Amino acid sequence: MEQPGFFKRNWQILTPPHGPVKSETPLKFGILGVGNIALTTLIRPASLHPEVTVEAVAARDKTKAEEFAKEHGIPKVFESYLDLIQDPSIDAVYITLSNDLHLEWALRSLAAGKHVLLEKPSVSNATEAELLFRSPLLRAPNAPVLLEAFHYRFEPYWTAFLALLDKPNVTRAKVTMNVPQSFTDKKDLQFRYEVSGGALMDLTYSISLLRDIFGAEPLQCTSCKVKRMLPPSDELCDYGYDATWLFPNGGVGRAAEVLKGTMGWTLRTSLFEEEAWASEAPDDPERGAPMGHASVMHREMVLPDESLPEEQEKVMTREVRMSNYIWGCIWHRIDVDDWYIVRNKADGTVVKRWVERGTKKAYTLREAGIDRDSEPYWMSYKYQLDEFVNRVRGRDGTGVWVSGEDSINQMKMIDMAYEKAGLPVRPTTTFRLDLSGGDD
Numbered sequence: 001m002e003q004p005g006f007f008k009r010n011w012q013i014l015t016p017p018h019g020p021v022k023s024e025t026p027l028k029f030g031i032l033g034v035g036n037i038a039l040t041t042l043i044r045p046a047s048l049h050p051e052v053t054v055e056a057v058a059a060r061d062k063t064k065a066e067e068f069a070k071e072h073g074i075p076k077v078f079e080s081y082l083d084l085i086q087d088p089s090i091d092a093v094y095i096t097l098s099n100d101l102h103l104e105w106a107l108r109s110l111a112a113g114k115h116v117l118l119e120k121p122s123v124s125n126a127t128e129a130e131l132l133f134r135s136p137l138l139r140a141p142n143a144p145v146l147l148e149a150f151h152y153r154f155e156p157y158w159t160a161f162l163a164l165l166d167k168p169n170v171t172r173a174k175v176t177m178n179v180p181q182s183f184t185d186k187k188d189l190q191f192r193y194e195v196s197g198g199a200l201m202d203l204t205y206s207i208s209l210l211r212d213i214f215g216a217e218p219l220q221c222t223s224c225k226v227k228r229m230l231p232p233s234d235e236l237c238d239y240g241y242d243a244t245w246l247f248p249n250g251g252v253g254r255a256a257e258v259l260k261g262t263m264g265w266t267l268r269t270s271l272f273e274e275e276a277w278a279s280e281a282p283d284d285p286e287r288g289a290p291m292g293h294a295s296v297m298h299r300e301m302v303l304p305d306e307s308l309p310e311e312q313e314k315v316m317t318r319e320v321r322m323s324n325y326i327w328g329c330i331w332h333r334i335d336v337d338d339w340y341i342v343r344n345k346a347d348g349t350v351v352k353r354w355v356e357r358g359t360k361k362a363y364t365l366r367e368a369g370i371d372r373d374s375e376p377y378w379m380s381y382k383y384q385l386d387e388f389v390n391r392v393r394g395r396d397g398t399g400v401w402v403s404g405e406d407s408i409n410q411m412k413m414i415d416m417a418y419e420k421a422g423l424p425v426r427p428t429t430t431f432r433l434d435l436s437g438g439d440d
């Protein structure tokens with residue numbers, strides 16, 4: 001089937017075709033909090049899903065929830081978050097609250113028997129992550145499903161990108177994201193320590209990408225420079241960071257992200273250029289594409305080549321780059337550069353050098369090699385919702401998932417970076433769920 005071009009695809013992302021006929025037994029979602037993002041992350045994807053409806057919303061201020069419900073055609077408004085999760089007609093809860101409230105409301109929702117789609121970062125730190133993802137509530141028979149909403153993982157282009165990597169042989173990976181200040185200047189939660197804000201928390205994506213690129217957990221954080229908010233703002237809050245971690249295969253992963261960036265971007269930062277690795281402090285406007293850039297370098301591989309004389313060898317080094325890893329449905333690009341040399345084995349002198357370049361894109365699952373139907377205008381959130389529903393219904397999905405241990409390790413990697421930067425890890429909530437029957 002011919003794929004729509006850039007303009008048609010983006011028009012359809014903004015104005016998706018009418019959704020499918022709904023099942024008679026849909027998964028009924030309730031939303032906790034009326035943050036701006038829920039329209040994109042749940043309401044639109046649900047409209048495209050035959051088995052999902054958004055039935056309810058609750059906010060601290062009921063009037064705000066009523067306005068939100070009216071605007072988005074949501075039938076029920078509850079007085080409080082607690083009332084919503086206690087309603088037996090609700091099957092699943094989407095938690096888009098400030099990060100400090102994630103643990104409490106995820107545990108309360110699970111205890112009420114609800115499946116939980118939980119915004120990233122899952123919680124405030126690794127201690128909280130263990131409390132949540134190793135909760136007995138998740139080990140009970142027919143336990144509810146819990147998913148940290150790392151939506152990019154579910155995108156076909158991310159599967160396609162990973163397929164080009166040889167994870168054990170990755171030596172360097174650099175991931176950057178530059179959120180322009182104009183996107184965040186009205187935001188507040190990201191810049192306050194006590195609600196578990198900070199760039200390492202909010203822009204936790206690059207850290208997650210590194211863990212997926214290496215297919216391993218880092219041994220240590222080897223450096224972490226942060227840009228802190230200035231007084232009278234919260235000095236314990238980072239609005240940008242640039243950190244490196246050492247992975248078990250000896251490779252180094254570097255993530256650098258900023259929440260107060262510019263619109264400037266670089267599409268192709270080759271790690272072959274030493275400068276591209278060494279430069280780019282958190283404020284550098286050229287430091288990365290607004291919606292994320294990843295460059296991955298591999299160890300060199302000696303390739304058999306019988307046409308060469310005995311004293312020479314052929315060596316290939318692969319670099320893979322991804323532009324726009326967050327909202328790549330709008331547009332993305334994957335570059336693969338295979339750098340070849342023929343060299344003398346004795347002294348390493350290069351006899352011949354060339355590069356073979358390729359590009360790849362995957363706007364649908366089939367383009368990523370997954371034999372399932374999908375539409376080029378689906379965003380990451382729709383793919384994520386599909387997998388969530390597949391889990392709830394006990395069906396095989398694409399195989400892409402974010403496990404509880406994955407989410408725990410993600411928080412460990414963030415904590416490591418705060419410790420290295422000399423900032424406190426984000427505070428642990430005092431909330432504890434009483435599984436003997438009471439609340440807290």
Ligand SMILES: NC(=O)C1=CN([C@@H]2O[C@H](COP(=O)(O)OP(=O)(O)OC[C@H]3O[C@@H](n4cnc5c(N)ncnc54)[C@H](OP(=O)(O)O)[C@@H]3O)[C@@H](O)[C@H]2O)C=CC1
Binds near residue numbers: 121
């Ligand atoms: N997946 C994605 O693409 C994105 C994910 N996110 C994630 O969503 C979550 C919310 O972030 P964001 O959308 O920026 O936040 P918003 O400001 O839009 O929403 C946060 C919600 O938290 C609730 N809240 C409860 N207590 C407080 C408090 N003390 N101060 C402020 N809000 C409070 C509010 O609920 P109420 O309505 O009841 O007042 C509010 O609706 C974060 O975890 C963030 O990482 C954010 C953006 C994009």
Ligand SMILES: O=C1OC[C@@H](O)[C@H](O)[C@H]1O
Binds near residue numbers: 179183184190202203
């Ligand atoms: O998830 C996110 O992605 C985009 C950013 O602007 C936002 O702050 C963050 O929460």
